[in-house]
Every structure is written in structure tokens, then in C-alpha cells.
Amino acid sequence: MNNKVNTSFLSCLAGAAIILICWEIFALIVNLPIIPHPVKVFQKLYMIFGTTISAHLLHSLYRILIGLSCAVLIGVPLGICIGYFPKIERLFSPLVYLLYPVPKVALLPIVMLLFGTGDTSKVLIIFAIIIFQIVLSIRDSIHDISEELYYPLKSLGASFNDIFFDILWPASLPRLLTALRISTATSISVLFFTETFGTKYGLGYFIMDAWLRVNYLEMYAGIIVLSLLGLTVFCIFDLLEKTFCSWK
Amino acid sequence: MNNKVNTSFLSCLAGAAIILICWEIFALIVNLPIIPHPVKVFQKLYMIFGTTISAHLLHSLYRILIGLSCAVLIGVPLGICIGYFPKIERLFSPLVYLLYPVPKVALLPIVMLLFGTGDTSKVLIIFAIIIFQIVLSIRDSIHDISEELYYPLKSLGASFNDIFFDILWPASLPRLLTALRISTATSISVLFFTETFGTKYGLGYFIMDAWLRVNYLEMYAGIIVLSLLGLTVFCIFDLLEKTFCSWK
Amino acid sequence: MITISNLSASYHSDTELVPAITDISCSIDTGTTCAVIGPSGSGKSTFLRCIAGLQKNGYSGKITFNGEAVNPSEINIGFMPQRFGLLPWKTVKENIELGCKIKNVPLASRRKTEEILVNELGLQDKLERYPIQLSGGEQQRVGLARVFLLRPDVLLMDEPFSALDVITRESIQKVFFSLWKDASVTTVFVTHFIEEAVFLGQQIIVFSKHPGKILSTIQNPFFGRKDKVQSEEYLKFVYNLRLLLEKELNE
Amino acid sequence: MITISNLSASYHSDTELVPAITDISCSIDTGTTCAVIGPSGSGKSTFLRCIAGLQKNGYSGKITFNGEAVNPSEINIGFMPQRFGLLPWKTVKENIELGCKIKNVPLASRRKTEEILVNELGLQDKLERYPIQLSGGEQQRVGLARVFLLRPDVLLMDEPFSALDVITRESIQKVFFSLWKDASVTTVFVTHFIEEAVFLGQQIIVFSKHPGKILSTIQNPFFGRKDKVQSEEYLKFVYNLRLLLEKELNE
Amino acid sequence: GASNSEKKAETPSQSKKPIVIGLMPDTDSIPFIIAEKNGYFKEEGVEVTLMPFKSAMDRDAAMQSGNLDGAVSDLLAVAFAKSGGFDVCVTSMTDGNYRLVAGKSVDLANGVGTLKGKDVAVSKNTIIEYVTDQILAKNNMSDTDIEKVVIPQIPLRLEMLQNGKLAAATLPEPMASIAIFHGCKFVTDSAELGINPGVMMFTKAAVKDKNSEIAAVYRAYNKAVDYLASTDREKYIDFIIEKNGFPSEAKSALKLPSYHKAALPEEKDITECMEWLNSKKLVSDKYSYQDLVVKGLF
């Protein structure tokens, strides 16, 4: 076990090394401020992490976490109900299919109209984009459950409650984690779009601001922090999968 | 069969009706040009579809299709290899985990410097965002294949080729379709970000331009077309699933 | 009493409707056992699923328990499917206790029974495993432990001992027997072994080949009578059943 | 000749390493059949998986075919797992032909054999179905059809007839018998029925209870001798095997 | 009624309504930032929230959804909003500059004419394109004489220009000065041409309900302009660069415009701009000076 964790940590380091080397070579070839040397970026990061970036990080983390949690809390039950009850499916699937491709980015004026320019709007946009990803993944995972698994419960007249907790939830958990990995990456990208108004905090703001100030060192430092944030969340999901899906 | 198609078409219409009614009510309450009445939007759409929107639609469709196809062509084999070969997994999974959360939006300057402002850049950004979604979904679906399914092939010393076409590909196809649904919606959102530069065509450009010109009627007309485009693609995927995953 | 009248069920296969069982009528008295035998693919599993209220495409005909329609939340139906029906994400222990949990049977009152049962089925050192970590026979025993622990009113078992070796099979048959005697559980089970049907079934229903009809319903004089297995009448009885099946299949 | 020496295999279960089979040595002559019997959970399936080169956690010990290490791409190993190993996305026909397809056996040359086989196994009107649309016994017959059609050098079958009724079982035993005679396939199969082991196995290997060792390796004088089943020696032979298992399990 | 409103004017800090103003990262916004820093808004007894935006779209979305009373904006945005059905108006002009800058290797012997047939980066249907077209018109060229490359992101335009991927680009300040600082060549700018499309935009509702507050804002604005004119640049440039998110090179590169006290835009600016909008069919209504401008706030 311990050994395994070590190997995956090592291979992560190796991956990081490969990326850094490629980046350095690329920086040497291009030789432009737009592609700064990784060493300089890390120096910069080290200098400004405690003083500024950490505050931005906390704001972004907060928004992502709230958005993700709400999407899970609403999306999972909804996806399970859509997948399990054909009647709900007939009602909701068309709604999901019609609403999912609506570009949420273009609905910014409406969101601002309803919720102002504060954190509510930011979280809501993250939520609105991610919930569909979760609902669709969960719905499809429920469709994939083999009929036979329901037999022992249904023959006992189990309530929906029982079926939910004993079958639907554990069966869709692995795919929920896949969906969450994708959603996390999506919500990181969405930050660039939500943190450009009405706030001075957040990594999205920080990076855009650095870009506008043509401060590429800071911009890349922000990108690195954002990537590490994503990596951390990914590793947490991996750990959750190992813990709660150990039956596989 | 015919009956089923009819029901799903009807429930789609019902879903559309619900959305339109909500929209109309909302428009009546708010009474601002930000939320125009659906009737007016459809009138506008009818007026400008043939003359302008159709051309924009074709450009966007072209970019999405190329981006999606490339992502599938590269992402599926890559995801399958990562999921199937532990060695490749150890090498690539960290790379994917490190690179996926890097916000591609922030790398726009680099992409444009390297590939100019043409279609290559636009397609490349769509590709770069979507390929990770596909790789992760496929990888996880390969992990979920029960060991026993390999027995009849492996005991015969089947080549990887055989295992690929007889097990890995058909086993991951349903989840590829789930991933593609999510990816399509993502790539539609990404249009807003890629079609703002270097082009005068594309629905992303059209909507952003209408937005800038505060022409909400045209903006909503564009949003509707984009949503219908997404809906069409979704229905195609559903059809593919019914055809190729009929064994479920 | 379970009464089944004019039961038919069929499956959609592409475009056509394939009948699985046609026009089955029979009745099983409360507290008695009934063995179902018949050719492979004749619809025995479908029959059991219909009784348990699990047939997805529905069925035509009428199934009543003591004159009333089946309502699985009111009576206790213990159903063990052909593939055991274990939940892969639950440990053996959780799987065994699942039936009681659903039926809100206080597990504290069953602790003793559970322990004995687990020992009798030889699962004592596998309680924390997941189903995927068990051999085929062990999985089957977990499925059996679940329905046995529940002590249901009606017990439906689809080939319950098929993956067990002779000795284990016989010892578990005994476990079933004592459960049945204790709680007089109305039981319907499918088996491929005529001897097993004769040992455990007070009534034996013989299915025709696909699509399943009832070939014959037989009151079994040798139920529970291990002592008679050498007798001529027993051998003749078994031989006649065999002949019935053989004729049906070689038609 | 298949030679197995000092074969041991074990599973990771949480933190401990649970042995499944320990120190198994035996050999099976080319063209002969070998039946494996033993208590449920004794490691029979594990043993078969080791021979087929499928044991995931690996094993210690040595397995050779005619003195050489196992190389599944060179020799033809037909393996039928306990759960049949059908691919859910392939139709019955595709599943049956899978083995030949992998081994690049031209199917044209097997058309006739295939047709006969499909008829003998009673699958003729199910060829276009998917496995999920079959009954348990039908699925098992598809698995058998696959390995039979391939006519492998080595045939490994895990409880191959467990889901079949007596009559179908016997008719398929005959199909196997004629295949074996025709092609003299080296066969190892697991069964829970002593009579089946005695009828089909030239050599009978008896496994101890878990963790599996070889209790006894017996050369079987009644192989293929249906005519002897009433004889006293036969009954005694069977009885002794039973006793062996019984003693092992009741220890 | 009258005595009531007088009372309000006397105890301003108590009764004045808060005002929210959207800012852009450009030189037009600087007086507001200074006014806030030096506490002029407080002195005038008005509670002002300055909300910075990174893009015009965000600013317009906030404005149109009622989150802003006013914003640093331009004539085009005002005309667009008005024709889109939003009741907004221009209250004053602001001081900004938009410059056409050519790449390092471009030979500018022929002035603007050199750019014929070459790539010039603009953002479409914006003030940037308007200024570019005006520059072309002044040089007897039309907008088909150059290759307009649409790049809305300002830093991207700068980067592409500096790396020789473009012949020229029209940039707002401070990016234009930065480009020149890095060796790009100044061609001409809106100041040289005497056009000034930068304005303050307020919603009609704000002008109606918060008349005295807006007046107070302008008094503070004028104080800030005085301060900017009378104070040593060194004293505030760091703060401006920090607060407005300007590149650090701006410290030496940026030449601040000479700010004017609050004043109405010239009639010419508006008619020229409307002509351009109408000729490009971007706005079909023909707004006059009176339609757009509200007087008497300062």
C-alpha cells in the first residue's frame, strides 16, 4: 500500500519533470517574454505565493467548492431519478437535452440581472455548467445497471429509499467520480469567465489581470497554482475512489 | 419502434413548450430588452436565418466537427492504452492529471503566436479541451471491464488488436457516447472563446457581436440556433447508442 | 396458498414477441415445497420471476397469495436468482443481512441464527470480503444465507445448489430442510436434478420444452425420504420422471 | 503432456495474502481427459486459470506443455470459465465463432461442423440474440459451442454442464465425447458430480478443502463405461470417492 | 417638498443615494480612482462604489442588468445600448487616447499609406475600429485598403504586434505606449486627429433619481483633475498602475493625457460617430446630440 502511494507519487514527479523540461526547451527556442523560463516562474511564485496568490487561491477554491457541491447535491439525485424512473426521464431528458447546449456564457446578462455581480452569480455559472455534466453521467450510469441487481431488493418490496442507497448510489459512484474529475477541470476554466467582473480576488482574476499587465511571470505563476489546485482535487478523487469503490 | 421515436419527439416538443412558456413569463415579468419575448426572437431568427445565421452555423459546425473528430481519433486509442496497459498508465496518467487542469483559455496567446489567428488555432483549442474529457472517460471505462471478459481471448493468446476490437472498443463505446455528449456541449461553449478572434464567421462570433451591439434579438436567435445544433448532435448520439449498443 | 392461473409471459426480441411460458396454471399450498424441473430454456426462471413480481415485460394471467394479488412489501418473498443476485459493493456480511435490513427485521434478534447459519454454510472467515473475491460456490452460499436468514413467508430459489459439490450440497439441503420445518416456508425452487426434486419437493412440476407449459404436476411420495433411495418404487419414480423429460426433449 | 509441478497461487485480500492452492504437482498425458473434483472454494477454478495462463496475481511453480513453458499464442487452449465468458456485445453466432476468429481458423472450413454443433446444442434459433437475452443454460451452451468449434489442443472447462438439465447434459456429454475421440483433445474439467467425473475423466484429481492440495490422483477404470453403472465395482468406486470428499469436509 | 430636498442637500452624507460606477482598465478611468483615493467622494458626501471590469462586454452586461448607474464608456456603446432599448445617456466626455501603432520592421516613410494591404489588428464594431476607420478616412483610404484582423483581447494584439505577426494595430492606452516603448512605431492617434469618442454613460433612471449625487461625483471628478494637473506625476503614478492593473512598463512609458474638467462632448464627435454607425448599418436610428447628451449635471 505504502509502496503503491510512493510509486504514484514518483511517477507524478516524473511527469512534472517531463513537462518542465519540455517547457524549458520551448522557452529556449522561442526566446520571448511570452514563454518565460520555468525557473523564473517558480521564483516569482515563491515570492508572491504567501503575499498575494494564496488569497486569490482561497477565493477561487471557495467558489469552485460551493459550485461543485451544489451541482452534486442537486445533480446526483436528479440524474438518478431521471435514469431510474422512465416517466421522469420522459419529462426531464428533453429539458436537459434542450438546455445543456445553451451556452451559459451568453447568459451572463441575465445572471447579472437576477443575482448581481457578486459571488452568487459566479457560483451560479459554475453550477449551471457543471450540473448537466453530472446529471448526464449519472443518468447513463443508472441505465447501465444490470436488471438482476434489483431482484433481491424488489422481490422484498424495497422502498425507493432502499434501492437508492443500496443500489443506485453505490452503482453510480465510480462514474460520478469520473464526472467530477471532468467537472473540476471545467470549473477551473470557467473561473476565467466569472472572475473577470465584480471581484478583485480569485485566480481567474489574478491571471487575467497579470495578462492585462503583460506580466507573464505572474500569469504563469497563477496558471501553475491553478493546475496544482486541479491536481490536488484529482488526487482527492482518486483517494475517494480507492476508499469507497474498493469492491471493484 | 416507430411509436417510440414518436413519443420521444413529442416529449421533446413538450419540453420545448415548457421552456418557451417559462421564458415568455419571465420576459413579461422582467420587461427589459435583456430578455426579449420568444415570439420576437423567432421572428428575427426566421428573418435572418437564410441570409446570415446559416453561414455562421456552417463555420461553427465545421470547427466543432474537426475538433471533436480529432479528439476522438487520438483520445480514444490513448485512453484505451492508458486504461489497459499499467505501464502506459504510470507514464501518462500523471501527465493527464497535470495538464488537464491547466486552463487552456489562458494559453490562448501561445496558441495564437504559434498557429496564427486562423482556423487551426480555433480547432486546436477545442481539441485541447475535449481530448482530456475523452481520455479520462475512456480510461475509467476500461478500468471497469470485468477481468473475466478477457479470459476467452487471453487464453487463446489473442493479439492486442483482437482485444482492442473485441473487448476494449465495444466495452467503452457507451461511455464514449456519454463523454461525447458532454464534450459537444463543452465545445459549443468554447466557441465563444475561439470565435472572437481572427474571424467574421461562426455562431460564437455572431452572438458575441450581437451582444456587443446590444442587439439582444439577434443574440438570442444565435443562442437558439446553437442550442438546436447541440440538440441535433445529442439526438445523433442517442441514435448511435441505440444502433451500436443494442446489446445492453 | 399460491394460486397461478393462465400465466403467460414473453420477451421482445428485435421485432418479434418470443413466448417464454404459456398458459401455466397450478397452486402451491402454504407451507409446502414445490420443485420445478424442465429442459434448459423452458421458462423456469421466467416462471419464478413472475411469482416474485419481477418480470419486467409483465405477464398475462393471475397470481395470488391466499386469494390476494402479490404485494411484495406486505409478504416476505425471499428470492434467490440464478446468478445469486449479490450486490458487488457490499461485503458478504452486508449481503447476507440485506434482506433483513430491507424488511426492518431487527438484526439483534437474529445474531445467533446468523452465526449458526454462517457456520453451517462455511462462510465464517469470508464475512468481510466482497463478492468478486469469492469462488462461484461461495457466492451461491452467500445468496442462500441471505434468503435463509430472512426466514421468508415464500421462498423462491433458482437452481440454488448448482455450484456446490455433493457433500456441501447435501449439508445445505439439510439446513434448508430444518428451516422449512421450523418456519414452514412455502417454497418453490428450480433444479436440474431429479433426485434433488424428489428429495425436497412435496409437489413436482415438470415443464415442457420451450415455450414452457406444464407437462405434469406430481404429488411426490418420496419427499424427505432419504431412507427410501434404494427402494424399487423410488427408483421407478425417478426413472419415470426422467423418461418424461427424455420423451419431451427427443420429440 | 501437461506437467504441473509445485504450483501455488494466492490472492491479496486487504492486507493478508490468502493462499488458494498450495504445492500442486500432477501431469496429464496428451489426448487424455482429467476430471477435477473437490469442495467448493478449494481452488479448482484457480488451478484451471493457472494452466490457461490467466491467473492475474501470478503463481509460483512450473507448468509446461510437452516440456515447454505455456505460450497461449502457439498452442490452442480452449478455456471455458465458470461464468461462461460470453462477450455481451456479440451475438450468439459471433460469440461461438470468436475462438476461430482469434486463431485465424478459416470459418468457411468449419461451416458444416458449426451447423451440426449448433443443432446438437439446440442453439439454432438463437444465433442472432445477445447473451443477455438467453437463459442460464443457453448461455452455458454458447460457451461450450465456442470451445467445441475451435477443436483446441487443450480444453479447459470449469463446471461445463452445471446449468443444464439431465437430458441436455447427457446429450452434450456425448457431443464432447465424440469431439474428444475425433481430435484427441487433452482435457481438464471441473465438476461437482462424481458420476460425471467418473464417466468423462480418465484421470480424476481430488482437491482437498481450502487451501487446495491434491488429496488423491486416481486412474479411472470406468471412463466412458456407461454400461457399468449398475455394476458393484462402479458403485463402490463412486462410493469411495464420495467417502474421500466426505471425510475431507467433515474433519 | 422643496424644504425637504433642501434639507437633504444640507446633510448630504445621511440622505444621498449610493452610486455604482463601472471602470475600465484605461486612462479615462484615472480621475475616478484618484477621487476615491483622495477621499473626494466623501468630501462631497456621496457614496460611490467603483467596480472595475476587464472587458467591455462584462461592463455592458452589468450596466444593462441594472448593476451599475454609470460607467466609463464610449459613444458607440451608448448608441448600441440606446438602439437596443436601454435608456442611457452621455453626461460628459472623458480623456482617453487610441493609437495606431506599427510593428518594429514596418517602414513608415509613407505614413498611414504604408499599411495598404497589410494586416492591421482591431476589435470589431468597437471604438477601436471606429478610430481606425477615421484615421484611414483622414488619409483618403477606406477600410478595404487594409486587412483588418480581428483580435479583441488587447494584450494579445500587443503581443502579436511586438512579435511581428502584424503590420499594425490600433491600441488603447497604456498598451499603445508600451508597444512604442518596446520599439514599435507610432503612426497616429485619436488625439492628433481631434476625435474623442470616450464618454461617461449613465442610465436615464440614475440621472433622474440621483441627480444631485451625480453632480457630487462630478465635483469630485473635477477635484481629481485639478490634483492630476497640479501634482507631481511621481506621487500617484505607482498607485494608478497598481490600481488600474497597468503593465509596470507603463510607469515610464505611459504619457498621461492632460485631463479636462467635466465637460460635454462636442457636437462634431457625436455626429461623426453616428454617421459611421449608420453607414456601417450597425445602428439604424439616427440619434442627434440632444437624443444622447444630458446637460446640466455639472
Ligand SMILES: Nc1ncnc2c1ncn2[C@@H]1O[C@H](COP(=O)(O)OP(=O)(O)OP(=O)(O)O)[C@@H](O)[C@H]1O
Ligand atoms: N479475488 C479473490 N480474492 C481473494 N480470495 C479469492 C479470490 N478469488 C478466489 N479466492 C479464494 O480462493 C479460493 C479458491 O477459489 P476458486 O474460485 O479457485 O475455488 P473453486 O474451487 O473454483 O470453488 P467453486 O467450486 O466454489 O467454484 C477460495 O477460497 C476463494 O475464496
Ligand SMILES: Nc1ncnc2c1ncn2[C@@H]1O[C@H](COP(=O)(O)OP(=O)(O)OP(=O)(O)O)[C@@H](O)[C@H]1O
Ligand atoms: N431478455 C430476453 N429476451 C428474449 N428472450 C429471452 C430473454 N430472457 C429469456 N428469454 C428466453 O425465454 C426462454 C425462457 O428463459 P428462462 O430463463 O426462463 O429459462 P430457464 O427455464 O430458466 O432455463 P435454464 O434452465 O437454462 O436457466 C428461453 O428460451 C430464453 O431464450
Ligand SMILES: [Mg+2]
Ligand atoms: Mg433459468
Ligand SMILES: [Mg+2]
Ligand atoms: Mg470454481
